[in-house]
Structures are given as C-alpha cells and as structure tokens.
Amino acid sequence: MDRPGIIAENVGVRFGGFRALNRIDLEITPGNLHSIIGPNGAGKTTLFNVLTGRLQPSEGHVRLGVRDITRMAAHGRVHLGIARSFQVTNIFHNLTVAENIRLAVQAVRRAESWTFWRGVNPDLNVEEILAATGLQARAADRAGTLSHGAQRALEIGMALGSDPRYVFLDEPLAGVSIDDIHRIKNLIRSLTPRRTVVLIEHNMRVVLDISDRITVLAQGEAIAEGTPADIRANPLVRAAYLGASV
Amino acid sequence: MQGQVILFQLLNGIGIGMIYFLLSVGLTMIFGLMRFVNFAHGTLYLVGAYTAYSVSLLTGSMWWALAFGPLAAAVIALISERLILRHTYEMPHEAQILVTFALALIFQESIILIFDPLAKNVPVPSLLSGIVFIGSFVYPAYRLAVVFAAAVIAILLWFALERTRFGAALRAGSESTEMVSLLGINVQKVFMVAFLVGGGLAGLAGTLSAPLRGVEPFMGSEALGVAFVVVVVGGIGSFTGALLGGLLIGVVQSMASSLWPEGARLMIYGAMALVLLVRPAGLMGRS
C-alpha cells in the first residue's frame, strides 16, 4: 500500500517555561493500531493536539508523507483524512445523536456544508455509523441524554464520520462500564487495517491486546517504542510507568 | 515652544488617565472575578458626581463631597449586587448586559427626575481653586491635586492587593477565576468587596471630575464607553492593566487633541482596536 504515514520530527511544545513535549520523533505506519501510553502529565494529549492540529508545536515538524502540515489547522487536516475523538466527551449535547453523526459526515462535503437553499441531505451515510457504534435505537434522542458509555461510542462515531484514513482516539474507554469495554475494544480493532488508528489509553490490558505498536511517553519524552511484547519486556518502561500492574 | 506643549499635553493626559484608571479598576476586577459584564458601571461614576454636586450645594464644601461621593456609589453598587446582579451570574452574557444596561437607564432617568436634565456646575474646593505656575505656563491646582490623589489611591490599592491576604485572593481571583475557591476564600464575600471597592472608586472618579467637567445625566453612559476601552486595552482582570490602559488612553486622547483634534475620540477606539488585534488579551492580560 502506498499510503503515507504521519511523521513527527523533533516536535517540542513549551507553555511558558514548562516543557510539555521535548524532541519527539514518531512515525505512524499506515494500517497500524499505534498506541501512546504514559503516566498522567506525560504529554500524550499534547502530542495528539499537535498531530491533529489543535496546537502548533514550538519546534519541529509534522508531516503527512512528504507534505508538511505543521501549521495546518485542525479543520484542514480533517480534509486530508485525519480525524479525532476527545478525552473529555465533546459532543453537541443539544443536538440529536443522528445529527451529531450527520454533521461529522457532512463536514467533508464542502459544497453541502455551504448549501443554504434547501433542507439537509438525508442520503448522507449516517445509518452505517449508527449501526457500527450500536446507537441506532437512540438516533433521535438528544445526545446529552445518552449514558456515559454511549456518549463515548458517539465520540468514536463522530470521529469516523468523515471516513478518515487516520483516527486519533483519546482515551475512548475512560469511564466506560465493563460491558461496553469489550464492544468498544472490538469496534476499535475492527477499524484497522482499513484505517490507521492512533490511541491513547490507560487500560493496559486492552492496549497490550490490540496494539500493533506502542510508544511510551514520560515527562514529555518518548522513552520507548516497539511491539506490545517489546514494551512488556522493556525494563525502562517497567520502572517508569508500568510498575507492578502488569 | 512645541516641546513644552507636548509636555503639557502629557500632564493633561496623565490627569485624565488617572481618572480613567479610578473609573475602570472596579470594572476590570468585577469582570475578571466573575466574567461579569457590568454595563451599569458608568452609573456609579454618575452617582459619585451627582452626590458631589448635591453635597457641595448643601454644605458649600467640596471636602464633604469627597467623602460622600464614593460612599454613595459604593452603597449603590453593593445594593444592586445584592438585589439584582447576583441573580444573573449564572446567566449568559447577553442577559447580564441587558440587566445592567437597564439598571444604568433606570439610574440615568432617576437623576433626571430628581434633578433636571440640565448640566450643573460644581465649584472647585476653594483651597485648590487657584493656578500653579510652571515656568511661563499655568496649570490648575485642582488638576494637579487630582493626579496626586489618584496616585496615592493607586499606591494604597496596590498595597492592599499585594500585601494583604484578602487582596491577594481578590487579585488572584480576578486574573484566574478558579483561584479564589482553591484558596478557600468565601467567594461571595470577595464579590461583595469587589463591588464595594470598585463602586467606591468609580464614585470617587465621578466626584473628582465633577468640578472639572460639571455634572449632567448622560455622563454615566459616556464614562462607561471609556471604561470599557481602558479595560480591554489594559487586559481584563488586571490592576496594572487598568492603570496602564487608563494612562495610555488618557495620553493618546490628550496628544491627539493637539495633533488631530477632530479625531481625538476616534483615536481612543482606534487604539483599542489596534491593541486587540495585536495583543488580543490586552497589554497586561493573560489569554
């Protein structure tokens, strides 16, 4: 496959005197499920924000294949096939579930988004995503009325709305009940290899189970990268992060 | 000769700027503390000025007015906060704007009812009614006194904000909203004090400027416009910002009245738009 990967080169982010990220080099291989792990405050979400365009790095570059996208805004990257979900549930609470998804689908159809002389297009591919996320029954409900687990599923559904090649999922399992974890885990795994998935997750069992590659961040630095087996075996990681939990 | 004019315009600008500072410091604190947009802030200036007028008419002395003007404004600020404004803290901006704007209208119309719509004169305190010679130029003693008084108050205020625990809470709170509750300080009390002090200072601004420009019922809304400019230029929630913003706007206005008089008013809004575009959070603001 000749799909380009997403590459971070020497990326650093400073907030005033605080170094949130320091000289990160990272390559996301197409078709992989690539997880980013690390203790709280390690800089995982900051890295996500840099890669998806919410934040511009203080130094370094972000490339999509050979194309430099360091300064490109988040909304622009969506049109290159880069979509994301948020750590804290970030949906349109007052709109219906179907409308949330529809807006995500519509976003990549520029002409449709500027259409003002007729009603919304019912043909947009909303049903499929509702089905994939298990939200068909709630399609007409206000998104704010969903359970936490269902809202997390909707988050992922919205990230999928633009039919992206790269999906960045920020802690999709946070606060999700045991029953839902399995379902969402399978949903995420099913996205590859058609799509490339970048995942931040604290649930180590899930991460080690489904990832193709794992990068470990600690205090803004990438301290290790490799397959789940490599990471499990890495003494540095064990000391810095995993501790006794594995 | 030209240099001397510039010097004098600078002096004038500082004088105006100091009054702008007093006018705005309460607005910026309340703004910062509660993200609350008080369109009724100009009213406190109006109340201060009319109290000065009434008191000096009754007692024949501007000195009593200096005490009562700020007091009346502070009391009115406190009452409106307790009775009406605190019910709007949870409301959207537009609701707050509408309520406070309505309050300003009510006070303005009340002033017209109680007094009349015409402008009134407030005499300068006799001790300061003279002029001071500076080289070949003269300068009104009262204006110098205003600059001096405002400077003293700025220093006192700075002391209160820097060196007392409560002041620290107030300052911290106005610069970052979450801080106050983190410090474990009664938020309600902080708000009340902010209104009381901020209102009193706006009232003092009105009192001090009454002998300079007289009083009339529409001076409140005019002051509000200036105060907004100062707050935005200085940076929301910043005490030093209000001081710098006030001085900057005062000096810009004063200088412009020599260089491009018809545009003096335009210039202060131009300065504000410029600051916002270049430094969106204001001179001293943190985004």
Place this chain on the structure above:
Amino acid sequence: MNTFSAYRPFPDATTGALAIVLVALPFVLPSVTLASELVVFAVGALSCTFLLGLVGLLSFGQGLFFGIGAYGAALILLHSNSGSLVAVLAAAAMAAIAAAIVGFLSVRRRGIYFVMLTLAFAQMGYFAMLALKNVTGGENGLTGVPRPPIVADLGVLAHPQAVYAFLAAICFLAFVLTQRVASSPLGSVLRAIRENDIRADALGYDVRLFKIAALAFGGFLAGLAGAMHTIFLGLAPPNTIEPEMSERLVIMAIIGGTGSPMGALIGAGFYVLLADFLSTLWPRWLMIIAFLMIAIVLFLPNGLWGSAELLIGRWKSHRARAVSPEPVDG
C-alpha cells in the same frame, strides 16, 4: 427545548403566522407609518436574533451595518436613478461586505472580547460618519431622499400604504430567507458552531470562515433594515449609525427571544409600540422599559416569544395526554 438550536422544518407554522401578522398590522395599529417602523426594526432585530440565536454571536455592532444600509440606500437614491428595490438590495450588499470585513477582524476573538470589538467598530463607524460629512451630511444626515418606484415604473411608492406593502414584503422575504438558512445544511453547521466550536473545528469545519459568513448575513439583514428605514422616511438621519442603534437592536432581539426568528418580530413590536405609547404618557418612559427589560431577563429567559412557545408546547402536550391514555413522551 425551544431554541434556535433545535432543528425546525421549513416552512413551519410561524411562516404562515408571520404572513398573517404582516397583513393585519396596518389594520390593527393606529397608523400605517407605525406599522412600517415596526417591520423595519423587526428586520433589524432579526439580524441580532440570527447571530445570537443560531450562531451564538453577540454583536453590539449591528447598528453600524444598519447605518451603512441607511446611508448606502440614501446615497444611491440621491445620486443615481435606480429603482427602490435595487437601491435596497445594493445597500444591503454593501452592509454585508462591511460586516464580512469587520467579521474578518473580530472573529479571532471569542466571548466578551468579540462583543467589545463589535462595539468598538460600531463607535468607529459613527465617528467616521461625522468625519465624512461631505458624503454623509454630518450630524444633519441626508435629507430629501427620493422614493422612486420599486422597479422601473412599477410599484409607485407614493402612499404610506404602498410603502408599507413594499417594506412588509421585504420583511417577509427576509424572515423566510432566515428560516430557510436556519434549516439548511449551512444552518446545521452554524448551530453546531454555537453548540461547541472546538468540536465543529475538529470535525473539519472552518469555524472562522463560517462565522464570517454568518456575520456577513447578519450584516446583510441589518443593512436591509437600514435601507428600508431610508425608504420609509425619505431620509438617513445620523442616529441610524449611532451606537444606540446597536443597543436598541440587541434589546429588541433579546426581549423577543433569540430562539426563533419570530422573536425578532415580537421584540421589535413590543419595543416600538411600547415606546410609542409610553412616550406620550411620561417623558421618563425609558425607565419603565428598563424595568420591563429586567423583569423579562429574570423571569422569562427565553424572551417573550420563546416563553409563549413553551406555553403552547406545554398546552399541546397536556391536551394530547388528556386525549390519549398513553403518555406521549417518555
């Protein structure tokens, strides 16, 4: 919830209600000129209702665009022999362009900063009007503006009734257009931006560009109202561009409720009629308006029309429940 942010079908019941109200107004009001003033301000308030209700933008600068529309129409009518309709549309287009420029400069800022910027631009516009007195007539305004037929020789605007019919037709179209936009794909994007602009950005919407477009449309509506004002009076007085105009339009919109375009009509009607009536009773009538404003904000946060809609909704569901044994909503 009854807000602009809820999707409404197009056209809905209010479209028909609006048509009925516009036809009835000159008959129920004491004078046709009062009806004309009402529809002019309804369109002006609509620009605020649209921006605040649909996009969540509180613009304190709509008076600037109202003024540009008013002066633009007056200048076109004074210096060319175009018909009234062309003048109105061209003036509204000028206002839309100005609004896009102001929007470009101010949408980088959010929340209260945005409010302050629009306020500043409105003030600057007023001072610019005074400075350009050769064009604008300074504080005397532009007087003696002709009122040519609508298009070519058709639609002579000689009588106040004809003027009203013309203005009411524009008002109707402006409302219908706004409703159309609100229930279109573009409207759904604007609603999404109002709800959560960070999410809208992450979904791939260029939030700034959409906001600028929305401001341009808001400017178009305000400019349209200004141009209608010029047609209505045959003059463009300076207060059409005063900062007070901006305040007045915002007040009307909020009093009416920003949940639906109808709020603009109700708010404008309430303000215009009340001002007209109260000012004959007591010179300090503004105080009564101010008290009413406070009462509405504290007790009817959805505005007059929003609250009425809630009541109707409650009454309907109550009746439905009484008829059917099953509860209607879960």
Place this chain on the structure above:
Amino acid sequence: MNISRRTALLGGASLLASPMIARAQTNKVEVVGIYSLSGTFANVGDLLNKGTVMAFDHYKTAAGKQINYTLLDDQGDAGRAVRRVQEAMGQGVRHVVGCTNSAIALAVAKEVHARGGIYIHMAGADEATGSQCNKSSFRWPGASYTAIRATLEPFMQANPAAKRWYTITGQYVFGESLLTNAKAVMQEKGLTNLGNSYHALSEREYSGYITAAMATNPDVLAVLNFGNQTVDVVRQAVSFGLKRNVKIVVPWCTGLDQYQAWGSDIVEGVYFGTNYWHGVESPGNRVLSEVVRAKTNNATNYLQACGWAVAQMFVESANKAGSLDVPDLTRAMEGLTYEGPTGTETVRAADHQVIKNYYLMRGKARSAMRDADDFAEILQATKAFMSPEQAGCKMA
C-alpha cells in the same frame, strides 16, 4: 374597521398605541410640538416644550379656535420625529412647531412642506433659512451668522487692542458654520487668527485644546460650539487661569441656564452672545416673564423663550389671518410684525427668518449682581442677518 374584532385581534395593543390626536373638530385647532424628552437632547427638549405649553396655555385660542396642543416625543431621533409627523399629518394635523436640533428640524421641515402644513422651529443651522429653506417653514432665532456678527463686531469695536485670536470649535455643521463666519469677520477687520482647535461632538475633556490655545498667547479665545460643550470648554478654560490675560468670547450661548451651570465666578468678565435675555425691557418679554414667573417662580431662560416664541408666532399669524388654513397662515406670516420676547420682531418674507435682536453680554462680578439671576449685562443689541440672497434661499 370593526372595533371588537380589532380589539380581539391584538388585545391591548391597539388600545396601547391608540391615536392621541383627536380628529379635527370644528371649534378646535390641533397643533403638535416636536421635542426630545428622552434621548441625547432631553436636556433641551424638556424646557423648550415647557415654553410652548406655557404659550398655548396663555393664548388659549388662535383665530378664534381653541388650541389643542400635543407633544410628540421624537426621542432625539430625526427618523422618529419624521415618523410621528407623518402619522399626525395623516390624521389631519397641519400645524407643527418646535425642534431640539437642526437635523430634526431640517427633516421635519421637508416632511411638513411635502404634506402641506406649516412649521415654526428654532433650528440653529444656517441651511434652515438658506439652502434648505421652504415655503412652509419659519425660524425664530438668529443662527450662526447672526451670532457671530452681533457678537464679534461690537466686541471688536469695544476692544480694538485685542488683535490675536484663537478659536476652539465643535467639529460639526453648526460649529463649522460659526467658524466660517468668525473667520470672515476677522479677515474683514484685519485681525490675526492664531489657530483653531476642532473637537469632536462627543468630547468632554478640553484641557488639551486649551493648552494648545494657551501656547499661542492669544488676546482673545472664541468658543464656537453649543450646549453642554460650551459650558465645559469655558469652565475648563477658566480653570486654566485663562481669564487673567485672555478675553473669552462665546458667540453662541443660551444665557441664563448656562450662566447658572457655570456660576458667577466663571461668568464674570466673559463675553457672551445670546438670542434672549430675561432682563430685556419690552412688552412681549413682560408677558412672557410674568407667565413663566407665575408657573415656575423663576426667571425665563432662552429655551423656554424659544418654545414660547414659536407658539406665539403661530398664534399671531393665525389671528392676523383670521384663518387656520395653511396658505392664509403662510401669507399672514410673511412680513408679520409682533411684540416678541426680544422686542418688536418681524418675519422676513424672502427667507422666513425672524428679524430680531441678538445680544452681546458681559458677565458681572458676584458683588454687582442685583439678584440671583443677574449674571450679566447687555452691552449691545443688534439685528444682524444675512440677506436671503447671501443665505442662498430659493423658496420652493
């Protein structure tokens, strides 16, 4: 129209805005006044209106018919003024008086003319009886030309040594017009114009302009604006000690109310031009002063006199014509001579300007004041008016 259906349709709203102007009755004449009781010019409108009300209360009838006066509050808004005039005239009203500012007067004058009414006002703009004059509109006070000629010329005669002048001017049409006239006079008399400072309409702080003026070392400072701005400029100029070696001239001043706003300490020694002074001995002023004294227990100020004068002109012309029809009234008005607030006043037919006295006054010391209102003495009364040709009035 079916009343019950109407009421049912809009509930209270139709009642709310019910027409307050009764339909024409044969034994009555409807007159409306256009004043701002709210909005930016409320400070002026209220007193003007009171003057008009007192006049109509005093005269009671015009051409034998009872006068029914209605105030239309324009809220300081020319648009609203025109709208209310349209509405009133749509209900049959033909007689309109009053205005609070020039913009409103010019707009209303056009409207009243177009609808075949008669309009008597007190606008300050020269255009009102110049380029924008019309057959239906009449103006009572002297405008900027009069103010400058009747103030500066006698002042210059009395103070031949005062050669170096500085002006502070409001940057708006009226201020410009004062300045243009003042410059012409200075040029004619060969005086030095050291400079001028413009200030914006909304300005309140003048220390900058005053400093600029002081830097040029003038003999005379002329303050060319109106309303509260005049009050502020003079107050601040005096606070800068300008009175010590500079003569201050204020060609356009409203007299008593502004003197009261200043207080005698400021007024003393300053020169003012004004359209009216309550101390003037004349039959017309005696009547006016008695009525105002009886109603308010105070001396008459300019604004009340203005409001009175436009009402008086209406009554005098109606009585002379013996009719209330607009063409008759207009004919009677042109050339009308009557005992007005400033003495014998005449309405000039060519441009509908009232030819009347304008006063140059000088502030008195507190010790010289005979009563609390005796702020200043009249130095000279002049009738100085541009010729209709000069003004550019072509009657439409």
